[in-house]
Amino acid sequence: MTDKLVIALAQMTQSVGDLAANADAMLQWRERAREADLIVFPELQLIGYPPEDLVLKPALVERANQELDRLAQATADGGPAMLVGTVVASQGVLFNVVALLENGAVTAIRQKRELPNYGTFDEKRLFAPGPLPAPIDFKGVKIGVPICEDIWFPFVTAHLRAEGAELLISPNGSPFEIDKDDRRINAVAGTRVRETGLPLIYINRVGGQDELAFDGASFVMGADLSIAHQLPDWEEALVLTQWEKWDGQWICMPGERHALDERPADIYNAMTIALRDYVDRNRFPGVVLGLSGGIDSALSAAVAVDALGADRVWCVMMPSRFTSQHSLDDAVECARLLGVRYDVIPIEAGTAAFDAMLGDVFAERQRDLTEENIQSRIRGVLLMALSNKFGHMLLTTGNKSEMSVGYATIYGDMAGGYSVLKDAYKTTVFDLSRWRNANVPSLGEGVGPAGPVMPERVITKPPSAELRDDQKDEDSLPPYDLLDPILYGLVEEELSVEQLVARGFDRDMVARIERLLYVAEYKRRQSPPGVKLGIRNFGRDRRYPITNAFRTL
Numbered sequence: 062m063t064d065k066l067v068i069a070l071a072q073m074t075q076s077v078g079d080l081a082a083n084a085d086a087m088l089q090w091r092e093r094a095r096e097a098d099l100i101v102f103p104e105l106q107l108i109g110y111p112p113e114d115l116v117l118k119p120a121l122v123e124r125a126n127q128e129l130d131r132l133a134q135a136t137a138d139g140g141p142a143m144l145v146g147t148v149v150a151s152q153g154v155l156f157n158v159v160a161l162l163e164n165g166a167v168t169a170i171r172q173k174r175e176l177p178n179y180g181t182f183d184e185k186r187l188f189a190p191g192p193l194p195a196p197i198d199f200k201g202v203k204i205g206v207p208i209c210e211d212i213w214f215p216f217v218t219a220h221l222r223a224e225g226a227e228l229l230i231s232p233n234g235s236p237f238e239i240d241k242d243d244r245r246i247n248a249v250a251g252t253r254v255r256e257t258g259l260p261l262i263y264i265n266r267v268g269g270q271d272e273l274a275f276d277g278a279s280f281v282m283g284a285d286l287s288i289a290h291q292l293p294d295w296e297e298a299l300v301l302t303q304w305e306k307w308d309g310q311w312i313c314m315p316g317e318r319h320a321l322d323e324r325p326a327d328i329y330n331a332m333t334i335a336l337r338d339y340v341d342r343n344r345f346p347g348v349v350l351g352l353s354g355g356i357d358s359a360l361s362a363a364v365a366v367d368a369l370g371a372d373r374v375w376c377v378m379m380p381s382r383f384t385s386q387h388s389l390d391d392a393v394e395c396a397r398l399l400g401v402r403y404d405v406i407p408i409e410a411g412t413a414a415f416d417a418m419l420g421d422v423f424a425e426r427q428r429d430l431t432e433e434n435i436q437s438r439i440r441g442v443l444l445m446a447l448s449n450k451f452g453h454m455l456l457t458t459g460n461k462s463e464m465s466v467g468y469a470t471i472y473g474d475m476a477g478g479y480s481v482l483k484d485a486y487k488t489t490v491f492d493l494s495r496w497r498n499a500n501v502p503s504l505g506e507g508v509g510p511a512g513p514v515m516p517e518r519v520i521t522k523p524p525s526a527e528l529r530d531d532q533k534d535e536d537s538l539p540p541y542d543l544l545d546p547i548l549y550g551l552v553e554e555e556l557s558v559e560q561l562v563a564r565g566f567d568r569d570m571v572a573r574i575e576r577l578l579y580v581a582e583y584k585r586r587q588s589p590p591g592v593k594l595g596i597r598n599f600g601r602d603r604r605y606p607i608t609n610a611f612r613t614l
Contacts, residue, residue, distance in 0.1 A: 063098075068304060071087070071264070081128060087145065092140075095141065102146060103232050104232045104266070111234065142163035144206070157176070157187075159171050193220045196221055202227055205221030209231065215256055233279075237594070239328065262279075263281070269334050269335035272600050276331065284311075289302070291317070293319040294327070325489070325493050325496045331594055332481040333367050345454040348455070349376075350477075359391075376392070377406055379407065380405065454478040456480070494515060498515060544574065547561060552603065557613035576612065
């Protein structure tokens with residue numbers, strides 16, 4: 062039995078479904094950790110997380126077995142053992158597991174017990190729960206391996222402690238949410254360590270996967286609740302942790318403790334990494350977006366440049382007769398500050414053509430929202446044409462406040478392939494824009510500009526869609542500093558109208574916003590994916606029926 066261990070933490074990205082590439086990457090990282098006894102990887106590192114229904118394909122499970130055997134055979138060289146997350150099938154059901162690979166073989170497998178089935182997770186649909194796990198014996202040391210959700214429940218770690226576990230290693234696929242670092246470290250890890258008296262290794266993945274951003278931020282917590290190692294957020298990292306057994310207790314020698322992003326830097330980096338990996342892994346040459354001179358498109362363009370570089374971002378101004386001179390000037394200045402390609406395609410010829418085509422049918426009707434929406438849809442058609450012709454993905458620029466109340470045009474400004482603002486309320490957009498004008502995000506350092514990315518006027522002027530003369534958002538909506546708290550209560554907190562009235566909001570206003578929220582559901586179902594930032598994004602987190610007569614007032 063050893064009294065010293067070197068455990069390598071591999072905080073890695075992964076590509077869902079690219080099993081050979083994931084396995085190759087693990088072997089490369091293992092070579093970098095030759096001095097370690099054991100290298101541990103995040104949850105489902107071999108197949109990627111979350112795999113969704115892809116994991117139901119028998120061919121994927123078969124290939125996972127083949128790649129796991131290849132990894133196991135590599136450990137015959139006497140180098141580090143590997144703790145690998147993968148999927149296995151047994152008696153017709155699937156399990157989310159970790160496998161210990163050493164001496165050329167798979168020597169232990171442990172199944173995930175607690176399967177999350179809320180928010181972004183659907184694991185009960187895909188996997189069967191395993192039994193309460195026994196510790197893994199490694200070099201005479203009993204290691205408990207609670208997988209991700211397992212550490213959110215006291216009885217799993219309590220069982221491991223009762224079975225003789227001496228330390229805990231928890232592989233995770235934990236996506237970013239605002240304020241989640243505190244919940245992971247204090248509310249979850251700290252509570253389990255305090256209950257069991259065992260030190261804990263928490264290893265998490267990094268990178269974007271569709272609507273999710275994974276922030277890493279892995280750590281080692283001692284039995285005394287001290288943080289021995291804190292890995293960075295948003296970056297891949299390999300750390301060799303030194304462990305010694307003193308008076309029957311495993312102690313991790315102190316190492317680097319990286320500072321984690323505070324708000325809103327964390328939100329901005331979540332947007333950046335999600336967009337970067339979505340564009341790159343789907344093999345788009347870059348993105349194209351409409352740059353209106355407003356704050357939403359300016360912030361979206363800045364995130365795109367920080368994610369991809371200015372040479373892969375194409376901005377297009379599409380003015381109408383309602384476009385103000387300051388919007389034209391601000392769009393030009395945004396493009397200059399960001400260093401992107403910038404083109405101007407006026408839409409007046411298109412609107413005139415639609416007026417002519419629809420003239421006879423609309424002859425007895427006054428101009429109204431219909432003509433406003435036609436302008437937005439013309440812009441959507443133009444941007445999709447550029448996307449089709451040149452291959453760039455169309456980046457949409459609508460925010461969560463607009464998407465909540467339907468203040469967006471279906472098949473118009475909602476058309477596109479991805480949205481970095483989909484889960485960002487308008488007040489968050491203002492905060493992020495001010496922050497980015499004064500800071501360079503860690504993920505954008507050396508990619509995007511070091512100075513301001515938009516003129517100050519873009520942040521300070523009243524928001525407007527500019528689809529009619531002298532239009533302002535507040536003509537149709539409450540001020541955003543009033544609207545957003547109402548929406549947060551209705552969406553994130555699931556409060557009733559009366560509960561929000563008790564907080565001091567006007568009853569008629571809240572009832573109107575609730576009605577708009579529900580009737581816009583059909584639009585949101587047809588919107589592009591976008592990165593999850595808060596606790597209830599429109600997409601995987603919040604699944605409301607489109608046809609829905611319920612109201613709380």
